[in-house]
Amino acid sequence: MSQIKSLRIVILIVGVLLVLVFIRNSDQNVFKEKAKTAIEAAWNKSNLLTFDQLKKYTTPYLIIDIGDGKRPDSLLFQRAVKITFSQLLDKANRKVLDEANGELILFADDVASASRAWVILNQLGYKNLRILTLRSNPEELNYKFQPDTTARLEQDSL
Amino acid sequence: MNVRIKYSLLLLGVGTILAFLPFHPSDSFLLKSDELLSVAASGENSFTVDQVARMVNREDSTIQLIDLREASQFKECNIPGSINIPFSDLLNPMWEGTFNQRNLRKIFYGNGDQTANYAWAIATGLGYKNNYIMKGGLNEWFKTVMLSRFEGEKISPAENALYETRFNARKAFKQINSLPDSLKSRYFKAKNIKQMKLDGGCQ
Numbered sequence: 001m002s003q004i005k006s007l008r009i010v011i012l013i014v015g016v017l018l019v020l021v022f023i024r025n026s027d028q029n030v031f032k033e034k035a036k037t038a039i040e041a042a043w044n045k046s047n048l049l050t051f052d053q054l055k056k057y058t059t060p061y062l063i064i065d066i067g068d069g070k071r072p073d074s075l076l077f078q079r080a081v082k083i084t085f086s087q088l089l090d091k092a093n094r095k096v097l098d099e100a101n102g103e104l105i106l107f108a109d110d111v112a113s114a115s116r117a118w119v120i121l122n123q124l125g126y127k128n129l130r131i132l133t134l135r136s137n138p139e140e141l142n143y144k145f146q147p148d149t150t151a152r153l154e155q156d157s158l
Numbered sequence: 159m160n161v162r163i164k165y166s167l168l169l170l171g172v173g174t175i176l177a178f179l180p181f182h183p184s185d186s187f188l189l190k191s192d193e194l195l196s197v198a199a200s201g202e203n204s205f206t207v208d209q210v211a212r213m214v215n216r217e218d219s220t221i222q223l224i225d226l227r228e229a230s231q232f233k234e235c236n237i238p239g240s241i242n243i244p245f246s247d248l249l250n251p252m253w254e255g256t257f258n259q260r261n262l263r264k265i266f267y268g269n270g271d272q273t274a275n276y277a278w279a280i281a282t283g284l285g286y287k288n289n290y291i292m293k294g295g296l297n298e299w300f301k302t303v304m305l306s307r308f309e310g311e312k313i314s315p316a317e318n319a320l321y322e323t324r325f326n327a328r329k330a331f332k333q334i335n336s337l338p339d340s341l342k343s344r345y346f347k348a349k350n351i352k353q354m355k356l357d358g359g360c361q
Contacts, residue, residue, distance in 0.1 A: 006164070007164065007167065009164070009168075010164050010167050010168045010171065013168060013171075013172075014168065014171035014172065014175070017171070017172060017175050018175060021175055027190075028191075029190040029191045029192050029193075030190060030191075031186050031187035031189075031190075031191060031283065032186065033186065034185050034186060035185050035186065035187065035249060035280050035283070035284060036185060036249060038276070038280060039245065039246065039248055039249065039276075039280065042245070042272075042273070042276045043245060043246045085195075085198075085199050086195065086196070086199035088195060089191055089192055089195050110271075111270065111271040111272050111275065112204070112271055112275045112291070113198075113199075115271070115272050115275035115276050115279070116198040116275050116278070116279045117198075118276075119275075119276055119279035119280060119283070120191055120194055120195055120198070120279065120283075123186075123187055123191075123283065124191055138270045138271070138272045139268055139269045139270045139272055139273055139295075140269060140270070141231070141269040141296055141297060141300075142269075142297050142300070143296075143297065143300035143301075143304070143305075145234060145235035145300075145335055147332075147335060147336035148332045148333075148336040149336065
């Protein structure tokens with residue numbers, strides 16, 4: 001008993017730390033993953049899925065249509081839910097994401113929303129998350145630069 | 159009880175908590191997810207290629223263009239004034255000095271929109287301020303700035319200004335990227351030294 005009494009300060013400090021960690025951990029808005037994981041997945045393009053690949057899918061999936069909401073419901077994919085990008089993390093939508101069976105496939109008309117949504121969800125710890133794209137490599141340069149062999153820079157630039 | 163045992167127990171307790179923490183303070187996002195989402199959805203974090211062309215022409219010192227492509231692609235052609243930070247190397251502490259400059263507008267670009275938006279979200283999530291993307295990337299730059307032609311009989315002052323902006327940016331792009339590799343290396347070396355001096359570093 002006297003030993004526990006003498007350890008009061010230690011127990012108190014560790015207890016307070018535990019409570020703080022618990023509070024931080026229970027906050028759903030705190031990112032828990034390393035940024036490196038997003039870079040690796042994005043770099044090797046393992047997070048992309050083309051329409052052709054989707055057609056051959058046999059595993060369960062749910063498409064999250066994060067367009068601006070202007071597209072009529074009739075143009076929605078099968079097995080899709082419409083969630084506006086700005087409301088992606090609302091409580092009800094988080095529930096949809098959490099309870100989804102199988103892969104989560106993000107789709108948006110603009111690449112910006114889909115890419116940003118993917119990073120946010122990836123860093124929140126959502127696994128099996130992909131972006132539906134029209135092309136397998138959206139980062140391909142469609143043009144070839146032709147150097148002008150007569151071009152010269154002013155000397156003071158060098 | 160011995161003070162040393164007390165400290166040991168305290169350290170052991172704190173160490174155990176740290177060991178089981180699921181997040182990694184040094185390379186995890188600082189912003190909360192709802193904060194990042196609201197900035198991302200605001201739509202106020204991109205520039206068009208014409209806006210970038212204007213900045214390039216006036217050698218705007220409040221921006222830093224960041225080319226996210228691989229070094230080989232960067233060497234082949236890049237927008238004048240760009241530095242190369244390959245996306246795969248984004249977290250390298252070497253770039254901290256560039257990202258940390260609060261008043262410098264960092265404009266990310268790749269060939270398309272995707273990599274730039276990933277980089278934007280990661281840099282913003284990590285707590286760096288003033289991040290932007292160039293909409294459409296280099297594909298849009300080529301389409302709008304490099305290949306655009308004025309076709310018509312009359313040109314309005316606004317159209318003329320836009321055409322001149324694109325023409326000058328195109329000229330600068332061609333000049334820099336047409337240099338032989340040896341001169342290009344010298345040019346970028348000189349530019350890096352100039353940048354390091356501005357950052358307060360040494361040669």
